[in-house]
Amino acid sequence: MSDEHSLVVEERADRIVVTLDRPERRNAIDQRMVDELHAVCARLEVAPRILILVGAGGVFASGADIAELRDRTAADAAHGINDTIFSRIAALPMPVIAALDGYALGGGAELAYAADLRIGTPRLRIGNPETGLGIIAAAGALWRLPRLVGLPLATELVLTGRILTGEEALAAGLVSDLFEPAELLDAAHALADRIAANDPLATRLTKRVLNAPAEAHPGAEREAQAQLFESPEKHRRMTEFLQRRVAR
Template structure:
């Protein structure tokens, strides 16, 4: 195996941009890439920041590395190699933005589904063709995708392997906007700018409470709001708001 790293990581004060950077394999997700994603999660769990995920070479990720996948055993499946990394990404304290171009297939699609926000380009092709390879989409598609696009469409996609175009993904709500490829990363940063302008603690609580199970509401909201109501940042931001309103 090559010693070349699979991810390019650019760190900014309020965000981290991670580029899947294995263009010779269309950014196929192998064990090394999974290990490096865990390293990213280690850092963002210790020092929470927004995460932007994108791919190099006009591709997000063409799926799992089939050569490695072919050799995996039942024990590997039970260990949830990709799923453990994608779940960890989904559970990061701050929002995750996936900027999708070209292929986002199989495990690449499931990595995108783990993000909080997805944007794309018109040339996106996203979906889960796993059953054609004799396996199931076991890294989140069978439960995250129905939550994102509804059970009927998700059922069709995972049973037929049909890929959505960028326009179809936009119509289904799987991506929230489409951009020219040259403008995709700038659009992801614009989303991150809007998030970063808000109170980080309120953002973290909002993401966490959004993901609470139904039986935790409204208790989860009340608990989070109680902490925020006593925070100095809430008082500062509301005071500034009232002062601006008085000046207008």
């Protein structure tokens, strides 16, 4: 059993920062990284916190590990190795922030699409060149990307393999802001700080309702709001708000 790890995990009271750390392979996503991401998810499902994903060495993730992909079979495709972990990350109770620098290609892009919030740098290069390797983008791009940037642009990107620059990703709404590489992680923490200042239960329910299927609305909102209306934290926060207004 190897003692090596593909992730560096920093734990804080309200968040976990996970750094993809295979710099010799440009943080390509291999089975070991998938297994370690599952272990992180298991912890966050039990004790929900914000998750920040970032890559080491000026690269987010250059894709799935091609050496492993080349040897995968139809049985492996049926297991949905990367799709399963990306969907588990997307379903985490608290928000997921992807801080994207350098390459975010193929599986790396699909991991980014699974996040709730994405920020990047001007040197970001993001896209899905899978068809050039004789496969499809099967870990979420074909249904998450159209939701993020619209069907026409998503269709062009996955059929041509065109890679977006940071500025193009910003213009398409794929990332919400760009920062210089040295400022990227601080910017991710600033986003996390704003989320952490809010009521965790309200945040969790907001994410759940956002991701609910269309047919679940407006019932999903009503159910969540009913739970929050009975929450002591809602009463405390609103009381403090009213007291501050009176004090002004």
